[in-house]
Amino acid sequence: PWFNLFIFLGIDQFIQGAWARRDRTGMAGLKHPVAHLTLAGAFLGLAMLTKGQVAFMLFAATAGIYWLLQRFRMFVSVSQVALLLLVMVAVTGAWFGYETWKNGPWFVTEFVRYQYRLFSTPDAGHAGFPGYHFVVLLVGCF
Incomplete structure (x- = not known):
């Protein structure tokens, strides 16, 4: 649960920072994107302490998909x-x-x-379905 919380808060603050940059009105009350992006970095750092490099990979994938949907405009x-x-x-x-x-x-x-082994081998007890991580993260994190 801590990993999901930190990933969610990190991505949320990243989005708030992008929105605050665009219109200078953050929904959380912070009006400057630097504050949101600093919090995003802190939460993502805590997520990395719980699950290692998977936290950064999830954040990078989320930001990359959003960037793709924005037609490669820098947000x-x-x-x-x-x-x-x-x-x-x-x-x-x-x-x-x-x-x-x-x-x-x-x-x-x-x-x-250890984190690399968990990510690349069936050590975590879920060797069957190849989309296991996708489904779990989609339902459990987003």
């Missing part, structure tokens, strides 16, 4: 995307950096390997 600036990514890396880097400093790189290495 946020490159500097705003850089800010979002910087905050996301700072959130994950704070935890992984501390963990690496305290216990060495083995934990981070094993975390990334």
